[in-house]
Amino acid sequence: MTQPIKIAILAMGGEGGGVLADWIVDLGEHCGYIAQTTSVPGVAQRTGATIYYVELFPEARALADGGRPVLALMPLPGDVDIVLASELMETGRAVQRGLVTADRTTLIGSTHRVYSIAEKSAMGDGRVDSAQLERQADRAAKRYIRFDMAEAAEHAGSVISAVLFGAVAGSGVLPFSRVQFEATIERGGVGVKPSLKAFGAAFDRAQNGEATVTDATPTVAAPPQPRHAAVRALVERVQQRFPVGSHALLLEGVRRTIDYQDVAYAATYLDRLAPFYDGAADDGLPLADAVARYLALWMSYEDTARVAALKTRATRFDRVREESRVQPGQVMAIHEYMHPRLQEICETLPG
Numbered sequence: 184m185t186q187p188i189k190i191a192i193l194a195m196g197g198e199g200g201g202v203l204a205d206w207i208v209d210l211g212e213h214c215g216y217i218a219q220t221t222s223v224p225g226v227a228q229r230t231g232a233t234i235y236y237v238e239l240f241p242e243a244r245a246l247a248d249g250g251r252p253v254l255a256l257m258p259l260p261g262d263v264d265i266v267l268a269s270e271l272m273e274t275g276r277a278v279q280r281g282l283v284t285a286d287r288t289t290l291i292g293s294t295h296r297v298y299s300i301a302e303k304s305a306m307g308d309g310r311v312d313s314a315q316l317e318r319q320a321d322r323a324a325k326r327y328i329r330f331d332m333a334e335a336a337e338h339a340g341s342v343i344s345a346v347l348f349g350a351v352a353g354s355g356v357l358p359f360s361r362v363q364f365e366a367t368i369e370r371g372g373v374g375v376k377p378s379l380k381a382f383g384a385a386f387d388r389a390q391n392g393e394a395t396v397t398d399a400t401p402t403v404a405a406p407p408q409p410r411h412a413a414v415r416a417l418v419e420r421v422q423q424r425f426p427v428g429s430h431a432l433l434l435e436g437v438r439r440t441i442d443y444q445d446v447a448y449a450a451t452y453l454d455r456l457a458p459f460y461d462g463a464a465d466d467g468l469p470l471a472d473a474v475a476r477y478l479a480l481w482m483s484y485e486d487t488a489r490v491a492a493l494k495t496r497a498t499r500f501d502r503v504r505e506e507s508r509v510q511p512g513q514v515m516a517i518h519e520y521m522h523p524r525l526q527e528i529c530e531t532l533p534g
Contacts, residue, residue, distance in 0.1 A: 188264050189236075189265070190238070191277065193234055196232075200222075203344035203347055204220045204235040205220070206371065215243060217241075217254075218238070219237070219238050220235060232273065232276075240252045240254065260280060266291070271292065272297070274293075283324050284324075289325060291350045291351060293347075294313070342378075345377070350388065351364075352364040353386035353387065426463075439482075440483055500517075503517060
C-alpha cells in the first residue's frame with residue numbers, strides 16, 4: 184500500500200519554519216501531490232519551538248484508489264521519513280522523541296547552537312556537549328546531513344529556512360528536481376534572490392557531504408595584541424608566568440577584571456592566582472583553573488550597578504541593531520525586563 188512522504192520540521196521562532204513548510208506544500212502541489220501541513224507551537228526556553236508536519240501523497244495514486252487519502256496531523260515516533268532541524272538541540276529533541284530511526288529517517292540539521300536558559304544559568308559550564316549530540320544523531324538516523332546553516336544563511340543574507348530547503352533538495356530524498364525546488368521559491372515572491380543564493384549553497388553542501396564529528400579540527404584563537412602598554416604587560420605576564428594550557432582562561436579573567444574596574448584590579452587578580460599555580464603539577468592544574476574561573480566571576484560580580492552599566496553601553500545597542508537588522512531610518516525600541524526587584528536595587532545604595 185502506498186504511504187505518504189512524512190516530513191517533520193523542528194524550528195525555533197523567527198527561523199522561517201512556517202515558510203519552509205509552506206514551500207514544501209507548494210512544491211508538492213505543483214508536482215502532482217496532495218499535501219497537508221499542520222503546526223504545533225511549543226513553549227521552549229529560547230524563542231519558542233514549533234513542530235511543523237507535512238505529508239505528501241501522489242495524487243495519481245489517490246485517483247487510482249478512488250478517493251482522497253486521510254493524512255495525519257502529527258508525526259509519530261518511528262514513522263517519519265525526513266526530519267529537518269534548525270539547530271543542534273532541536274536535532275537532539277527529534278532523536279529523543281523517537282522521530283529519527285536508523286532504518287528510515289533522513290535527518291538534516293544545522294550544527295550551530297542557541298543555548299537554553301538552563302545552559303546559560305548554570306553555575307559551571309552547563310553547555311550540552313555538541314559533539315555528543317551529533318554522534319547520537321548520527322547513530323539514530325539512516326542518513327545525517329549537517330553543517331552550520333545559520334552561518335550559511337547569514338553569508339547569503341537570507342534565513343535558515345532557505346538553507347534547509349536547499350539541503351533537502353541536495354539530499355535527493357524527495358522526488359523533485361532542483362528546478363522545481365527553485366521555482367517554488369520564485370513563486371513565493373519574497374526575498375527571492377538571497378533565498379536562491381542560500382538554497383544553492385546548501386544544495387552543494389548536501390551533495391558534497393559533511394565531515395564527521397571526529398574529523399573536526401579545533402582552531403586556536405590568536406593571542407590578543409592590546410594597544411595599551413599596561414594591558415600588554417599583563418598579557419605578557421600571563422604568557423610567561425602561567426601554564427600554556429591556562430592562558431585562554433586567564434586572559435579572559437584579565438579582560439573581565441579590566442572591564443569591571445581597571446588594569447590594577449586585573450593585576451590583583453593575577454597576584455591572587457599566582458600561589459595556586461606555583462609548583463602545581465599537571466594533576467593540580469584543574470584546581471588552579473577552577474580557582475581562576477570563579478575568582479574572575481566573583482571579582483566582576485554582576486550586581487545591579489554592573490548590570491545597568493552593561494545594558495546602557497553604546498556597543499550593546501549597536502549589537503542589538505545589527506542582530507535585528509535595523510535599516511537606516513527605522514526606529515528601534517527595547518523593552519527591558521528588570522530583575523532584581525526595586526528593594527534589591529535600593530539595598531545597593533548608601534545608607
